[in-house]
Amino acid sequence: MSKPSDPNAEMMKRLQEMQKEQLMISRLTKELSTILDKKQLQLVINTSFKTELGSNDCMMIRDVKGNIEIFGNGTENQIHTTDQQLDRYVKNCLDSAEPLLFDLKELSPLPSCFTEAKNSGMRMAVGLGL
Known part of the structure; x- marks a missing residue:
């Protein structure tokens, strides 16, 4: 028979998880607060975000006056005209x-x-509305 779990041990484990999450948020916030231009933003995306979130690739997408601007993955910023498929996913995230x-x-x-992410072998993508 399995023992009933100790409520104090479960509470301590959850508190430790919450503390780790808060520490990660604090580190990311500190990094984001130092950004002054797009190059620094790209550096933070490619270093801090990838490290803290444990991801291989990270990109940020924003709508600038009808154009989609994409930051990330060590490439130059890309500007696309409105992409109806992308608009649907961005709207769902927001x-x-x-x-x-x-x-x-x-x-x-x-x-x-x-497309590039899929071609590199990535299977899943996560969308966060910020």
Whole structure:
């Protein structure tokens, strides 16, 4: 028979997890507060975000007067005209209070900015509305 778990041990474990999350948020906030231009933003994305979130690739997408601007992955900033497929995913992310998971192998049609990620072997993407 299994023993009932110790409520104090469970509470301590949860408090430690919360403390780790808060520490990660604090480190990311500190890094973000030092950004003065797009090059520094790209550096923070490629170093701090990847390290803290344990991801291989990270990109930020924003809408600038009808154009989609993409930062990340060590490439020069990319500017795309409005992409209807991408607009749908960005809108879903912005409307959701929770992170959204996208299976890149099942997306059809694939937004242009996800093509490189899919071709590199990435299977899942996470969308966060900030």
